[in-house]
Amino acid sequence: xxxxxxxxxxxxxxxxxxxxxxxxxxxxxxxxxxxxxxxxxxxxxxxxxxxxxxxxxxxxxxxxxxxxxxxxxxxxxxxxxxxxxxxxxxxxxxxxxxxxxxxxxxxxxxxxxxxxxxxxxxxxxxxxxxxxxxxxxxxxxxxxxxxxxxxxxxxxxxxxxxxxxxxxxxxxxxxxxxxxxxxxxxxxxxxxxxxxxxxxxxxxxxxxxxxxxxxxxxxxxxxxxxxxxxxxxxxxxxxxxxxxxxxxxxxxxxxxxxxxxxxxxxxxxxxxxxxxxxxxxxxxxxxxxxxxxxxxxxxxxxxxxxxxxxxxxxxxxxxxxxxxxxxxxxxxxxxxxxxxxxxxxxxxxxxxxxxxxxxxxxxxxxxxxxxxxxxxxxxxxxxxxxxxxxxxxxxxxxxxxxxxxxxxxxxxxxxxxxxxxxxxxxxxxxxxxxxxxxxxxxxxxxxxxxxxxxxxxxxxxxxxxxxxxxxxxxxxxxxxxxxxxxxxxxxxxxxxxxxxxxxxxxxxxxxxxxxxxxxxxxxxxxxxxxx
Numbered sequence: 001x002x003x004x005x006x007x008x009x010x011x012x013x014x015x016x017x018x019x020x021x022x023x024x025x026x027x028x029x030x031x032x033x034x035x036x037x038x039x040x041x042x043x044x045x046x047x048x049x050x051x052x053x054x055x056x057x058x059x060x061x062x063x064x065x066x067x068x069x070x071x072x073x074x075x076x077x078x079x080x081x082x083x084x085x086x087x088x089x090x091x092x093x094x095x096x097x098x099x100x101x102x103x104x105x106x107x108x109x110x111x112x113x114x115x116x117x118x119x120x121x122x123x124x125x126x127x128x129x130x131x132x133x134x135x136x137x138x139x140x141x142x143x144x145x146x147x148x149x150x151x152x153x154x155x156x157x158x159x160x161x162x163x164x165x166x167x168x169x170x171x172x173x174x175x176x177x178x179x180x181x182x183x184x185x186x187x188x189x190x191x192x193x194x195x196x197x198x199x200x201x202x203x204x205x206x207x208x209x210x211x212x213x214x215x216x217x218x219x220x221x222x223x224x225x226x227x228x229x230x231x232x233x234x235x236x237x238x239x240x241x242x243x244x245x246x247x248x249x250x251x252x253x254x255x256x257x258x259x260x261x262x263x264x265x266x267x268x269x270x271x272x273x274x275x276x277x278x279x280x281x282x283x284x285x286x287x288x289x290x291x292x293x294x295x296x297x298x299x300x301x302x303x304x305x306x307x308x309x310x311x312x313x314x315x316x317x318x319x320x321x322x323x324x325x326x327x328x329x330x331x332x333x334x335x336x337x338x339x340x341x342x343x344x345x346x347x348x349x350x351x352x353x354x355x356x357x358x359x360x361x362x363x364x365x366x367x368x369x370x371x372x373x374x375x376x377x378x379x380x381x382x383x384x385x386x387x388x389x390x391x392x393x394x395x396x397x398x399x400x401x402x403x404x405x406x407x408x409x410x411x412x413x414x415x416x417x418x419x420x421x422x423x424x425x426x427x428x429x430x431x432x433x434x435x436x437x438x439x440x441x442x443x444x445x446x447x448x449x450x451x452x453x454x455x456x457x458x459x460x461x462x463x464x465x466x467x468x469x470x471x472x473x474x475x476x477x478x479x480x481x482x483x484x485x486x487x488x489x490x491x492x493x494x495x496x497x498x499x500x501x502x503x504x505x506x507x508x509x510x511x512x513x514x515x516x517x518x519x520x521x522x523x524x525x526x527x528x529x530x531x
Contacts, residue, residue: 044342
């Protein structure tokens, strides 16, 4: 089998080592051969932005041999060498604060100048240095240059939790990037990538000549793997994985789709996260790879500081304007922060252009684990030993008593006033009392975090139950009521009656039916009835 390209960002290295390369050069040809010449593309981390940048670098450098057999080799692309100024902004050091950013930016710019044989003597400002590099390199080769800027926003995103410092760094980078417009006649092609969208008041306030590809359906699958690409390029790995897991290839693809597909950048087409797929193929284990490839504690702290839950973001309706320009990361509302970081993705809208949701099981489980850890006020992932094990035991043994006991321990940990206050927008959308919404949301997040498939309000022909729980062939249909006047027994009976009368469990073979009544005074399950 060909080697997996895990962690390889340089296109030339990848091709010379004969690793698997998912060919995207048909779209790159459309990009580089058209009349437009200045582009911006935002995508979450670990989606191949750097590989795309290095592919363009090799393309404009005229390295034709690297593209043999690829789609662009069958086009009329003219293979000539152009000078390429390649700026990797992820290399900018931010650990020494704003002054460190300035110093690092100057150092990297000097390195680029040396690569192109440009003399910067007497120049001290990084933006003037960059402008000089562009002009002098163009003159030296008697042709306009290609400029590639990878991770344009890394220097100020590192200060997302320190807005004043983030703004200082943003101002530095704005002055730097202005040179890309000021020297436009000397630039043949410009390609910039990043995580965050740009805003009129942000880094690109003076760089309004970029064509934003971020929501362009023609380039919606430029990064990430489509399912066809997964099957066509990783067939041997799929067969090996199916053999190890003891299932068919089709069943494995279905499971991969559930776990790692679902990222949508144009509102239409869905793609797999490359990092998660490649990590899965290394050992054939369904794990949450993507969120752990960075520092999940940053996300955990962000959610904890704001008392955020998982369910409050599902189904939020957003406009195209939000999708294009959701605001600066450090000052934007949480749904914008999570959308730009990739934890929320686009779905078809109900009342507006789009709605937001978690892309797949991997992200939903990971976010739910973080929320549950915040709710039980633990920084130790070993909390699963105390919470997850009895829950899974309860489902496996069909033990409603143990299930309720575990849920009660969770409910006892919730700082209700904090979370209920923070979730008012979601509560209004749900149309239920704050406390009731929070009970359901906490239980649902807990189930997701424990790796149990839990569906909120699944549709049946006669309505919707509160929860459908599925795990390793077992199905539980759960209806939750809140008792405000010491009538827990009646409320539990009412919940079970609702399941039976509306036949919520009929679509699921041998489903367990569980009616739960939560006592609002004690904030525990007061009574439960199974059927």
